Amino acid sequence: MRDxxxxxxxxxxxxxxxxxxxxxxxxxxAVDAFSWRDIDAEIAELVYDSLLDADPASxxxxxxxQRLVSFAIGGMxxxxxxxxxxxxxxxxxxxxxxxxxxxxxxHPRDTVTVEADDLGRFRSGPLPSGPASLRLRPxxxxxxxxxxxxxxxx
Amino acid sequence: MAVDPDxxxxxxxxAAGGDEVAWRGLVDxxxxxxxxxxxxxxxxxxxxxxxxQTTWLRLAEHIRRIDHPDRVGxxxxxxxxxxxxxxxxxxGRVLPTDDMDRLDLTPLTGNPTEExxxxxxxxxxxxxxxxxxxxxxxxxxARCRELLRVLMASPPPSYAEIAAALxxxxxxxxxxxxxxxxxxxxxxxGITGGASxxx
Numbered sequence: 316m317r318d319x320x321x322x323x324x325x326x327x328x329x330x331x332x333x334x335x336x337x338x339x340x341x342x343x344x345a346v347d348a349f350s351w352r353d354i355d356a357e358i359a360e361l362v363y364d365s366l367l368d369a370d371p372a373s374x375x376x377x378x379x380x381q382r383l384v385s386f387a388i389g390g391m392x393x394x395x396x397x398x399x400x401x402x403x404x405x406x407x408x409x410x411x412x413x414x415x416x417x418x419x420x421x422h423p424r425d426t427v428t429v430e431a432d433d434l435g436r437f438r439s440g441p442l443p444s445g446p447a448s449l450r451l452r453p454x455x456x457x458x459x460x461x462x463x464x465x466x467x468x469x
Numbered sequence: 470m471a472v473d474p475d476x477x478x479x480x481x482x483x484a485a486g487g488d489e490v491a492w493r494g495l496v497d498x499x500x501x502x503x504x505x506x507x508x509x510x511x512x513x514x515x516x517x518x519x520x521x522q523t524t525w526l527r528l529a530e531h532i533r534r535i536d537h538p539d540r541v542g543x544x545x546x547x548x549x550x551x552x553x554x555x556x557x558x559x560x561g562r563v564l565p566t567d568d569m570d571r572l573d574l575t576p577l578t579g580n581p582t583e584e585x586x587x588x589x590x591x592x593x594x595x596x597x598x599x600x601x602x603x604x605x606x607x608x609x610x611a612r613c614r615e616l617l618r619v620l621m622a623s624p625p626p627s628y629a630e631i632a633a634a635l636x637x638x639x640x641x642x643x644x645x646x647x648x649x650x651x652x653x654x655x656x657x658x659g660i661t662g663g664a665s666x667x668x
Contacts, residue, residue, distance in 0.1 A: 331621035345525035
């Protein structure tokens with residue numbers, strides 16, 4: 316049976332390649348992803364996502380309403396509240412411990428820069444849905460590491 | 470130094486060192502797998518595109534910190550699966566749309582010259598068979614459809630990558646593959662014979 320299994324598997328593989336291939340522009344986007352690396356930055360990893368980690372029974376407010384996402388590195392966390400506005404997204408952020416920072420909100424088509432205030436709070440304007448990552452830089456005149464968050468689909 | 474495209478660990482180490490050719494090699498090697506994971510979770514075009522792109526962006530950022538470079542395929546499959554589950558949750562659904570339904574089953578047609586008549590005939594038969602197999606796939610259980618859709622990726626994924634893609638134990642992949650291929654064979658035979666076999 317093994318040979319015929321291998322033959323059927325090969326036939327399925329041909330079928331998939333012909334009928335549901337990776338779209339060419341996506342393949343190119345994956346190639347281009349390499350240029351988004353920030354090799355000097357430290358990575359704040361995704362540690363909480365209410366969509367995945369919250370008890371489903373507690374998600375009574377509806378799917379696109381509000382989502383909480385947290386990233387952590389060392390003793391620092393970056394908490395995001397993501398709100399859906401039609402096809403767009405708005406992000407309100409909180410850096411803990413509170414501190415000023417310049418925050419680049421990166422997505423594949425653009426980067427939007429906002430400032431976190433003394434209390435570590437920042438907020439974006441409307442963003443497109445899809446992949447996004449934050450880069451936190453020390454405020455002008457200050458020293459400190461550059462931190463990027465994991466990419467998440469907003 | 471030339472990078473061996475088959476040596477995954479070497480591609481990861483090359484990309485970690487900034488080698489764009491090595492990165493392109495990784496994309497070529499695992500692009501089909503990441504896409505198949507999204508499709509196995511029955512995501513539509515837009516959601517599948519987000520999963521695919523987010524997964525590759527995440528790997529690019531993590532490329533210098535991959536613990537087991539030779540197992541980066543499983544890393545990608547795991548990351549893609551997590552993105553799929555998040556996407557399904559965000560959409561408030563666990564029963565995604567049926568991507569099998571909107572596949573174009575129209576055979577490709579060339580110029581109907583004498584030389585191409587025989588080829589066209591063969592092509593039509595191939596297309597008929599393809600439509601049949603595709604239809605049979607859709608009749609399988611969700612577990613079988615998911616496993617076969619990941620298995621169908623080009624180039625062929627390893628069992629470890631399939632297990633990571635679907636959150637299944639590694640030891641279950643071989644037996645499940647054999648069982649699902651057999652079920653598919655039965656469905657194809659059932660459709661061909663005009664009888665609709667029960668699932």
